[in-house]
Amino acid sequence: MNTVRSVTHASFTIERIYPVAPANVFHAFADKDMKERWFAMPPDWVDTEHTMDFRLGGRELNRGGPPGGTVHTFDARYHDIVEDERIVYSYELYLDDQRMSVSLATIELTPHDGGTRMVFTEQGVFLDGVDDPANREHGTNLLVDALGTALEQRA
Numbered sequence: 001m002n003t004v005r006s007v008t009h010a011s012f013t014i015e016r017i018y019p020v021a022p023a024n025v026f027h028a029f030a031d032k033d034m035k036e037r038w039f040a041m042p043p044d045w046v047d048t049e050h051t052m053d054f055r056l057g058g059r060e061l062n063r064g065g066p067p068g069g070t071v072h073t074f075d076a077r078y079h080d081i082v083e084d085e086r087i088v089y090s091y092e093l094y095l096d097d098q099r100m101s102v103s104l105a106t107i108e109l110t111p112h113d114g115g116t117r118m119v120f121t122e123q124g125v126f127l128d129g130v131d132d133p134a135n136r137e138h139g140t141n142l143l144v145d146a147l148g149t150a151l152e153q154r155a
Contacts, residue, residue, distance in 0.1 A: 010133030011123040016144050020151050022084045022109040022116045028147055028154075029087055029107065030054045038150035039143060041065075041072070056081055060089075070095050085109055093131065100130040120144060 018025055028034050032052040039062070041047055047064040048071065054060070055078065062074040076091035087107040093100040103124035110117045122140065126132055 004128060006127070006129050008126040008129075008133065009124070010126065010136075011121065012133065012137045012140070013122075014120045014137070014141060014144055016118045016120075016148060017112055017115055018118060018148055018151050019115040020155055022111060024151060024154070025109050025116045025118055025147075026084045026087075028151060030081075034150070034154070037153075038146040040146070054078065054081070060091075095130060098130060099127055101126045101136070103136075118144070 028038065032050070032054075035052065036050065041062075041064050044066065045064050046067050047062075049061060049063040052058075052060045058078045060074070060076040060078075063071060065071045071094075073094040074091055075094070076089045078087070078089045080086060080088035086109065088105070090102065090104050092102050101124050103122050106119075106121045108119040108121075110119075120140065122136070124133065124136060126136070
């Protein structure tokens with residue numbers, strides 16, 4: 001466990017255009033089965049727990065990791081949900097019992113040329129050098145690309 005204490009504040013915004021309606025993109029965040037298609041752990045990891053209560057005040061917990069290795073935990077709370085338009089949630093990430101970060105994420109969905117423009121903004125506090133903003137932004141880009149693939153496969 002890292003014992004050096006530090007705090008790094010950062011924010012980033014990622015935009016994507018998806019060739020489906022905002023309702024389809026919203027559904028990909030709101031439906032547990034659909035979300036598991038793109039918000040997934042690496043195929044060789046063991047998924048020990050995924051619960052999702054997608055509602056105002058609801059919680060999502062996703063926990064797992066490599067067999068016999070470090071457990072990664074995503075623990076989120078939903079603060080604002082406007083169907084087909086906006087999702088705001090906060091989340092903590094952990095490696096085993098060590099908190100890596102606390103973030104506020106905002107997803108905005110707007111119609112765009114017969115599809116959807118998604119703007120994902122994250123404001124984060126990265127703790128004790130366990131993770132860094134560039135790494136998080138890279139990982140989030142991979143996730144929203146996986147979302148695009150899942151949306152195309154479903155269409």
